[in-house]
Amino acid sequence: MSEDVKVEVGLGERAYDILIGPGLIGRAGAEIGSRLAGIRAAIVTDENVAAQHLEALKAGLDAGRIASSTIVLPAGEKTKNFAALQEVVDAVLAARLERGDAVIAFGGGVIGDLSGFAAGIVRRGMNFVQMPTSLLAQVDSSVGGKTGINSTRGKNLIGVFHQPRLVLADTAVLDTLPLREFRAGYAEVAKYGLIDRPDFFAWLERNWQDVFAGGPARIEAIAQSCRAKADVVARDEFETGDRALLNLGHTFGHALEAAVGYDGARLVHGEGVAIGMALAHRFSARMNLASPDDAARVEAHLKAVGLPWRMADVPGGLPDAETLLSFIAQDKKVSRGALTFILTRGIGQSFIARDVPVSEVLAFLKENHTG
Amino acid sequence: MSEDVKVEVGLGERAYDILIGPGLIGRAGAEIGSRLAGIRAAIVTDENVAAQHLEALKAGLDAGRIASSTIVLPAGEKTKNFAALQEVVDAVLAARLERGDAVIAFGGGVIGDLSGFAAGIVRRGMNFVQMPTSLLAQVDSSVGGKTGINSTRGKNLIGVFHQPRLVLADTAVLDTLPLREFRAGYAEVAKYGLIDRPDFFAWLERNWQDVFAGGPARIEAIAQSCRAKADVVARDEFETGDRALLNLGHTFGHALEAAVGYDGARLVHGEGVAIGMALAHRFSARMNLASPDDAARVEAHLKAVGLPWRMADVPGGLPDAETLLSFIAQDKKVSRGALTFILTRGIGQSFIARDVPVSEVLAFLKENHTG
Incomplete structure (x- = not known):
């Protein structure tokens, strides 16, 4: 059986x-x-x-x-x-x-x-x-x-x-x-908590070692993640609305991946998403949408599991903020010329923010560039 | 206006x-x-x-x-x-x-x-x-x-x-x-009559000169064709059933196009479809599904408008029947190993024939190879 x-x-x-x-x-x-x-x-x-x-x-x-x-x-x-x-x-x-x-x-x-x-x-x-x-x-x-x-x-x-x-x-x-690859995948698990399941994120904070160790906690984390994704996909198969929430961390993350030329030795997708999620929370705090404490909590958890969480964690350095911005602007989550980001009002309270000012993003990238 | x-x-x-x-x-x-x-x-x-x-x-x-x-x-x-x-x-x-x-x-x-x-x-x-x-x-x-x-x-x-x-x-x-290109497109117009609109095919037999000349008859023929296609597409967008009827003439036609290496100087798509439709009617008659008179009527109309209607009309010759069959077998209208053709019971009475015996197709190709 x-x-x-x-x-x-x-x-x-x-x-x-x-x-x-x-x-x-x-x-x-x-x-x-x-x-x-x-x-x-x-x-x-x-x-x-x-x-x-x-x-x-x-x-x-x-x-x-x-x-x-x-x-x-x-x-x-x-x-x-x-x-x-x-x-x-x-x-x-x-x-x-x-x-x-x-x-x-x-x-x-x-x-x-x-x-x-x-x-x-x-x-x-x-x-x-x-x-x-x-x-x-x-x-x-x-x-x-x-x-x-x-x-x-x-x-x-x-x-x-x-x-x-x-x-x-x-x-x-x-x-x-390899552990590094498992860890990168874990970033997407944490993402589901950060999007709209604060209890799941809190559970992960308490149980992440068991998820890494294997056994029932790992299966539970995978099943919870699949349920979370299936719910969103069933609501919005073709990403005309809510499904964009799954891109939490991905706009920043994709720009970082592009910036290193998709060189997996320097940054794999999940690592880009981890840094991207931390940046999305930190940027939300900077825009006075969320508490800086929530950004710190996300950063602390990523750091605890051994994931990169800031731009300075990308080995080999990054191009300047203007170049990073150009990668963001080419990303497919651009809608009719305005920048669209997934931002948050706190842990598990992500939302789709349209018309995010380019100037704010550029200033933020400059501030955080050297970590 | x-x-x-x-x-x-x-x-x-x-x-x-x-x-x-x-x-x-x-x-x-x-x-x-x-x-x-x-x-x-x-x-x-x-x-x-x-x-x-x-x-x-x-x-x-x-x-x-x-x-x-x-x-x-x-x-x-x-x-x-x-x-x-x-x-x-x-x-x-x-x-x-x-x-x-x-x-x-x-x-x-x-x-x-x-x-x-x-x-x-x-x-x-x-x-x-x-x-x-x-x-x-x-x-x-x-x-x-x-x-x-x-x-x-x-x-x-x-x-x-x-x-x-x-x-x-x-x-x-x-x-x-160019006239040749217009004529090739006309094959697809005639196709709608042959699929399930016998009155339209009869109208074309009487009015094809006006369709070629331009003016209201041409617009009428295009509109009728679009209506016919729109009806089929609305019933079966993803070709899981009825839509395959639109492939009347296409299985033979595609094989002929492949056989000339898609060389438009020798055969363009509509010409392949014209020959393919004539062959589909002639094959249906051979299988005792339709009257030979209907096949002759299709051939006569294609000939009247100046379209090729038999394999011998392909300039430069064709590979042997076995090779033509192999092109047919690779065509996408193959379903689970059996040959599927659009055949007919008469003008405007086309239907989807599954499990058409390969041996019959091969014999038919051999008989008709030299025209």
Whole structure:
């Protein structure tokens, strides 16, 4: 008997389940086959995940009699580009998969975003299954149907909304993650508390060591995160409103990632989000929207878990404030020329702030630039 | 006062108008501006259309105070590829257009399919306006939201569903089309009669000269075609059922296009569809589904208007029947390994035939190969 936690994403005819628990890779064939009978699959993965877990997934699919081919890509954010997209698309077509067959994303956020995009455009949309192997992907990028690649002009500027038919989050896999990567994913867990679940944030402050250690607290944190994300996505699938709240920390964070040229050795996505969330709270305090005590509380928690929380924490230095501002302005959360940010009135009280004055942002970036 | 014919595409929150009439290019700014206030636009066009009509469109947009940039691509089917897609996407991002701004497709089916795909993936979906300048695009490809590019493995295998917000079909532009191109588009007009409107097909048999000459009969034929397509699209936006009827003639046609390497000097899309429709009727007669008289009637009409109607009409010859079959099998209308064709029980009585025996198709191709 499996004791997976199940979270449902309520999207009508596009509704799907997220299963969370240890050992799901071995049961992948059964879980996929019971929902998508008689399909074939193309597994998209990266070199690191393939080396550690591909054999187990192949065995799991075989056990459910799902024939599969595999596409292995280089690991890392730089793979989210047009050339890799074309490679995946071509491999899926070469395998003669049809609309009813499935692309399986087996990896972290990069693999999920890229292969979801490919699944969304081959034959104008194929079935898609997410099997996230990083904490970040399990709590964030695998849920909600956002897919895409990066442009030289900014992150995730090219993509489609394409919902998976199923998400299988094998929590046992997380034990093989490097600590730094687990920690980066944790930033997105904390995000859900900071958006609108103050009790969850307080729970994390008390229990984060258990979440890092594994076991029931980790599964609980992942399930809570998926529920939080599923709620927002069900309300606003195509990000015409509330869903933008999920971008808390992301506008600043994306600018920092762009500023280091998406060099994961210096800054990975979750770390950018961590600094971005701290900056969003600090900026909200500067705008007299929130108490400085709340900003300090966020900074203290990020610092406690070992995440970077200020611009000075980015190794190798950053370009000047004007350059950072230009990265923010190119970010996709720009709406009709005005800067849009997710700001906050306190822990768990985030809101969408439109028409944020560029001059205030620039002044803030200058003040905080050297940490 | 404009006397445009208006056809509404009933897709709920994605509903939009098709306006058909002479002079719409000059009124583009007013028509777009009244529906999408305050936007900027990127015009995507090809060298031929740009040379003849771009100034008029620029003036029309200026008159409605819509600022625009322009991307000019080489004309022809070979432009529907990944490199051109990337070029358009990058140009739209470079112009810093936002989700609420619009990509305007100003050209034939190639430009419409390519730029609609780009509009569908920049920032996960921008506003999109179709301004079709060929007959084929006005009656078919600009309506219904199918976008895409070709793969080396087949036509239109990569793309998204992305509905336009408005279609402006300026019928005066059609007077500048080469006769061959007009005729190719006419194949798609006749298609609507053959699918399920026998009275329309009979009307075309009597009035096709007037449609070619221009004036009210031409506008009527375009409007009837758009209504026919809009009805099907409203019933089945994502082609899970009925919409496949619009592929009448396309499975054979795509195979012929692939067989000549998408060389428009030898065969353009509408010509492939014309031959494909004649073959679909002849094959239906061979399968004892329809009367040979109906097949002969279709062939006679295509011949009368000057369209190719048999494989022998493809200049430069074709590969053998087995090779043609392999192109058919890679076509996207393959469903779970069985061949799916649109066949017919007579004029205006088309239907979706699944599980068509491969052996019958191969025998038919061999019989008809030398015409």
